[in-house]
Amino acid sequence: MEQAKVYFTTFKATAHENLLQKLHRLMKTAGFENIDFTDKYAAIKIHFGEYGNLAFLRPNYAKVVADYVKELGGKPYLTDCNTLYVGSRKNALDHLDTAYVNGFSPLQTGCHVLIGDGLKGTDETLVPIDGEYVKEAKIGHAIMDADVFISLTHFKGHEMAGFGGALKNIGMGCGSRAGKMEQHCDGKPSVDRDLCVGCGACSRICAHDAPQISDRKAEIDHEKCVGCGRCLAVCPKDAIAADFSDSIAVLNYKMAEYSLAVCRNRPCFHVSLICDVSPNCDCHAENDIPIIPNVGMLASFDPVALDQACADLCNQMTPVKESILGENLEKHGVDEGHDHFHMTHPDTEWKSCIAHAVKIGLGTDQYELVKI
Template sequence: MTVHLVPWDTSRNLLSLTDELYEAAGTLDCVSKGDLVAVKLHVGELGNPYYVQPFFVHRLVQKISEAGGKPFLTDSNTYYLARRHDAVDHFQTAMANGFGFCQFISADGLRSESGRPVKTKGILKEIEVSGAIAEADAMIVVSHDKGHALTGFGGAIKNMGMGCTTRAGKLRQHRTVGLKIDEGKCVGCGLCRKVCEMSLPEIVGNKAKNVSKECMRCPVCMEACPKGAIKLLKKNNLGKALASASYGVLSTFGKNKVSFVSFAENITQFCDCVPGPGRVVMNDIGIFASDSPVSVDAAFLQRADYKIFDEAYDVDSWTEVRELKELGIPGELKPKIEEI
């Protein structure tokens, strides 16, 4: 299975080269006349300078329309309290970040009330797929490859597994990670509670307690603890959960109705989900295209110095890719990469 790649060379017209990329990869083959086509992207958290540049998405929208499809931009609202937490803020952020050229629809409704429970495989048995995703006829997943503190990196599988599910689905995935507070080290300073946007850890008897079922296992409290009393356990479970969720998302589409385009440039320490994504940690690679989420993410990992992420976050960046292949989604862990 071949993954096609436009190397990131700004001495060439990269926008024009995407036309050749989509033709070679068959990116638009998933679109039939009259299809409602979800362009699944991440519009970037407000203030984050690194996300897929809107003019690339605009060109893709044009190509979908030329193929007879009815494109709309979409993403699900966030679980955490950011500027994309509800449909109104999400829309305004999309407009501010340059995505006003096409209809933007929050995939899971106004307050994440719109979802379809879907049976899946792997570490999860069920996942809540966002309504607009489940109802779309076809989907093109447009991703920005970058680091992620819990999964090593975020690419097509994370964009689909986390980004195509409701808040309930996001929490279900994150809760596969464990959290432990060592009371022998904890001094009850309360800093963990101060940095948590939901103020979930409680200080009881001069010790931190976190028994809330709303905790999404983000690393903020762990990183803030001055005594190292808080640890996240089994972090690789989130990669497995992303694969389970992605399997469920793909099950809502017919055969050959989903394509993947991934931009590996401005590859930062952290996700597009935060205003401060950290440093750019490796050289730009290019634009990948494939009809397989397994292959497109594996191609990135082949070309990237992914051990930077593994060592920084103590995870295995390959987990989500291997897991999705094991669940039966076609793709190659060592795909042939053909440059445009």
């Protein structure tokens, strides 16, 4: 497969061109206007951010994309699917409340918000793909109904996938609740009883009553657990770890196949912003300081090349010393050449997702970086 073009610009601005205008120019240069938007429904997939998180993309960027779609005759709407874990986006009503609180209302963005998988996360379209790991992807109905699909991604770290890029935003983000369960189901966490203090934080965050407290120690019922990983994030003693074995790779393979189900057979365009690169997903109700400085904005018709380019650019950056990444580097004394995302979360790796996406024909990891 020949190289894909990935267009890149920094966050430097001038008195003659602010960042919003620069994003518009980036999209135009990358070929956004080659898509026929006339009277077409255009889904703009974005993460609205968990309530309490402040690392998510500012709604101003979403407005640029929505206005551009309308300028070209399309009918844009912002969308995301409900979460698997218990939080501020677990159903469509709470999800909309959170989106509006975080600034993604029609007044700020110029378009409506549709929760992709409906009120309770069960409004899904079954998309046959006959993949190696997924035979029938479960995608939010309002996302599959779109004529054109656009991903607008906050590129950041991720506690399970290594980083959250375009493929994570598309594959996991567009899955219905059952779709998310299907992708997560191979990773099941366990408790280190020597570290556990029985505080109950894991049981309070779990939607499925998997963690049980007995004799001031937690145990996780793997029959109930769906592998969402929220208990790992809230444990104050780091007593919970995932029994990954090969499950991280399987999660990545499934995520790639879900991305194929979303993108196949319709026009797609992808934008990623590498800013506020928090170590964890925007699904967290908090965000730690960025692991690297802001990098820039990228756009491409190829989501695989886009993710590869973003990862490469991030790994060229000097880590923020006070961040989790900086602390891990100081603690372990790692030389140059390490992967920032693996060093941030040593139990993760991201390359299998890209490799599988290439294998199934979603895109290529070979790219030409076109700087504007």
